[in-house]
Amino acid sequence: MKKKIFGFAIAVILASAASAQGIRLNVYGNYVFDDKVDSYYSNTNYFNGTIKGGFLWGGGLEFRLKEYYGLELMYLRLDTHAPMTYQDGISSVKTANLKLGANYILVNGVRSIPTHNPKVDPFGGLGLGMSIVNAENPNSGKTGNATKFAWDLRLGVNFWASEKIGIKIQTMLLSVPQGAGGGLYFGTGGVGAGVTTYSSIYQFVLGGGLVFKLGSAGGHK
Numbered sequence: 001m002k003k004k005i006f007g008f009a010i011a012v013i014l015a016s017a018a019s020a021q022g023i024r025l026n027v028y029g030n031y032v033f034d035d036k037v038d039s040y041y042s043n044t045n046y047f048n049g050t051i052k053g054g055f056l057w058g059g060g061l062e063f064r065l066k067e068y069y070g071l072e073l074m075y076l077r078l079d080t081h082a083p084m085t086y087q088d089g090i091s092s093v094k095t096a097n098l099k100l101g102a103n104y105i106l107v108n109g110v111r112s113i114p115t116h117n118p119k120v121d122p123f124g125g126l127g128l129g130m131s132i133v134n135a136e137n138p139n140s141g142k143t144g145n146a147t148k149f150a151w152d153l154r155l156g157v158n159f160w161a162s163e164k165i166g167i168k169i170q171t172m173l174l175s176v177p178q179g180a181g182g183g184l185y186f187g188t189g190g191v192g193a194g195v196t197t198y199s200s201i202y203q204f205v206l207g208g209g210l211v212f213k214l215g216s217a218g219g220h221k
Contacts (some may be wrong), residue, residue: 001174007161007220012087014123022063022064022213022214022215023061023062023063023064023213023214023215024061024062024064024070024211024212024213024214025059025060025061025062025211025212025214026059026060026061026062026072026074026209026210026211027166027209027210027211027212028056028057028058028059028060028074028076028168028207028208028209028211029055029056029057029207029208029209030055030056030057030076030170030172030205030206030207030208030209031054031055031056031097031205031206031207032053032054032055032056032080032174032203032204032205033053033203033204033205033206034050034051034052034053034175035048035050035201035202035203035204036048036050036051037049037050037082037199037200037201038199039156039199040110041096044087045087045088046086046087047084047085047086047087047199048084048085048086049082049084049085049086050082050083051080051082051100051108051201051203052080052081052082052083053080054078054079054080055079056076056077056174056205056207057076058074058075058076058104059074059075060072060073060074060075060108061104062110067112068111068112068113068119069109069110069111070109070110070112071104071107071108071109071110071179072107072108072110072125072127073104073105073107073108073121074102074104074105074106074107074108074127074129075103075104075105076103076106076174077101077102077103077104078100078101078102078104079100079101080101081098081099081128082097082098082100082148083095083096083097083098084096084097088091094139094143096137096138096139096140097138098135098136098137098138099135099138100133100134100135100136101134101135102131102132102133102176103131103132103167104129104130104131104150104152104174105129105130105132106127106128106129106130106150106151107127107128107150108125108126108127108152108154109122109124109125109126109127110123110125111123111124115161116126118160119159119160120157120159120160121157121158121159121160121166122155122156122157122158123148123155123156123157123158124155125132125153126151126152126153127151127152127153127154127156128149128150128151129149129150129151129174130147130148130149130150131147131148131150132146132147132148133145133146133147133176135148135149140151141203148176148177148178149176149177150154150174150175150176150177151171151174151175151177152172152173152174152175153173154170154172154173154205155171156168156169156170156171156208157169158168163213164212164213164214165210165211165212165213166210166211167208167209167210168208168209168210168211169207169208170205170206170207170208171204171205171206172204172205173202173203173204173205174202174203174204174205175200175201175202175203176200176201177200177201178199178200182191204217
């Protein structure tokens with residue numbers, strides 16, 4: 001199912017590129033704030049902790065379909081740690097400082113907001129896609145990975161320093177529903193013994209980057 005969704009997203013992007021009135025290259029540098037996660041299946045089968053904040057970087061190609069509308073294929077990467085307390089139903093309570101890496105691939109609709117100043121370009125958007133999460137438990141030496149549905153909501157402003165180069169400032173809510181799971185993070189495994197419940201991830205993002213208009217047309221707002 002995830003492969004079909006991803007294939008459909010790529011098809012939409014290719015179709016958009018063919019009819020685009022302009023193309024923009026976006027380069028992102030953001031800070032992600034801490035997010036608490038927890039899940040209690042029972043008194044002896046649970047986890048709780050914090051996914052620590054960190055640097056979220058990436059880029060995107062934005063195809064301007066109309067004067068105030070665009071579609072962007074975005075990639076983001078986060079490397080961080082997650083101090084956790086957990087119990088797997090058999091052993092005693094454990095703690096671990098998990099090493100996490102997350103790759104986000106998102107397709108974002110972008111809507112610019114008209115202003116009287118051509119150098120100020122406010123925008124908003126909603127994105128859908130996937131997160132590929134890699135986790136390592138340093139205590140057990142076990143690793144795991146999972147691919148989860150992800151979405152984002154964002155608001156920001158492009159400040160154009162010249163006709164083709166601008167500075168981007170934005171805020172974003174990035175979410176992976178049912179993205180934090182004991183079986184993935186702690187490597188406990190086992191039928192009826194692993195911490196298999198899940199908790200959704202909600203991360204508040206603040207930052208920005210640079211935006212470049214490509215080609216002779218450059219692209220409208």
